[in-house]
Amino acid sequence: MSGPGTHPTHSDEPTRVMPSLAPATDGHMAPRAAASSEVVLDVRGLTHYFGDVCVLDHIDLQVRAGEIVGIIGPGGSGKSVLVKLCCGLLTPDAGQILVLGQDLREIDEKQRQALRTRIGLVFQNYALFDFMTVGDNVAFPMRQRGQATPEEISARVQERLAEVDLPKVQHLMPNELSGGMKKRVGLARANINDPELIFFDDPTAGLDPVTSSKIFNLIRRTQAQRNSTCIVISHDIDRMRPACDRYLLLADSKIYFQGTERDAMASDDPVVRDFFRRDEGVQ
Numbered sequence: 001m002s003g004p005g006t007h008p009t010h011s012d013e014p015t016r017v018m019p020s021l022a023p024a025t026d027g028h029m030a031p032r033a034a035a036s037s038e039v040v041l042d043v044r045g046l047t048h049y050f051g052d053v054c055v056l057d058h059i060d061l062q063v064r065a066g067e068i069v070g071i072i073g074p075g076g077s078g079k080s081v082l083v084k085l086c087c088g089l090l091t092p093d094a095g096q097i098l099v100l101g102q103d104l105r106e107i108d109e110k111q112r113q114a115l116r117t118r119i120g121l122v123f124q125n126y127a128l129f130d131f132m133t134v135g136d137n138v139a140f141p142m143r144q145r146g147q148a149t150p151e152e153i154s155a156r157v158q159e160r161l162a163e164v165d166l167p168k169v170q171h172l173m174p175n176e177l178s179g180g181m182k183k184r185v186g187l188a189r190a191n192i193n194d195p196e197l198i199f200f201d202d203p204t205a206g207l208d209p210v211t212s213s214k215i216f217n218l219i220r221r222t223q224a225q226r227n228s229t230c231i232v233i234s235h236d237i238d239r240m241r242p243a244c245d246r247y248l249l250l251a252d253s254k255i256y257f258q259g260t261e262r263d264a265m266a267s268d269d270p271v272v273r274d275f276f277r278r279d280e281g282v283q
């Protein structure tokens with residue numbers, strides 16, 4: 001894919017999706033908390049190679065508190081790598097990443113661990129511990145933070161599993177769950193500490209359309225209740241639409257486009273428009 005690089009169509013003010021404009025396809029409407037001017041993720045000149053292959057080339061990206069930003073793009077375009085870099089799971093070859101005001105290059109291991117308790121991550125491949133029960137998997141980040149009693153942890157685990165429509169699975173092992181159930185357990189785990197910033201890597205892959213819509217509505221509802229900031233990778237543009245304020249389209253190792261859906265549909269680049277076309281999967 002070739003293209004014009006970052007489009008200048010992105011406006012400085014994030015678009016706020018009002019509830020009345022954002023029907024969830026499962027029939028429920030989740031309200032939204034407004035975005036603020038505080039930048040919670042600030043990425044400058046981010047560059048990453050695997051061997052000789054440049055996966056991300058001078059990426060600049062700012063996300064404000066309270067935004068829900070969708071990341072889309074072809075398979076292999078670097079979406080998951082971008083998220084892993086922003087969570088500190090990979091170290092970039094060049095560039096600066098500030099997460100919740102902290103420069104990942106400058107913090108020590110202790111500060112990094114403390115920062116991780118403020119961040120949630122839903123992995124693309126579930127990444128559940130297969131030797132732990134579902135309940136222990138969901139509880140894991142809360143236990144690591146070490147500030148809650150066993151009773152508080154147990155109550156929170158039940159609450160988070162109920163939120164993803166899995167009220168009775170905490171004593172099961174991950175290999176007793178379907179792929180979609182594992183995805184939802186991953187969501188419950190990512191939310192357990194009420195993180196300020198949550199990365200969702202393909203949270204609805206392998207889920208049926210109804211559950212997928214529910215998951216995007218849950219993302220939206222969670223943002224509203226906790227005023228968190230969400231970065232959501234997905235190929236499911238139709239179902240992510242009601243949740244996202246704006247989008248980044250990654251391609252050719254760059255941010256090929258960033259802006260709202262309206263910006264995308266006004267673009268004269270057919271590649272951009274194709275990604276946002278309703279009911280047509282181009283990815």
Ligand SMILES: Nc1ncnc2c1ncn2[C@@H]1O[C@H](COP(=O)(O)OP(=O)(O)OP(=O)(O)O)[C@@H](O)[C@H]1O
Pocket residue numbers: 050055073074075076077078079080081082124
């Ligand atoms: N650990 C790794 N070692 C070597 N190459 C890697 C590694 N992780 C990712 N890559 C490469 O980086 C590129 C981007 O991968 P990434 O997983 O970010 O793609 P993606 O956009 O998330 O794709 P998908 O939509 O299929 O999930 C791919 O070419 C991939 O092969």
Ligand SMILES: [Mg+2]
Pocket residue numbers: 079080081124201
């Ligand atoms: Mg990926």
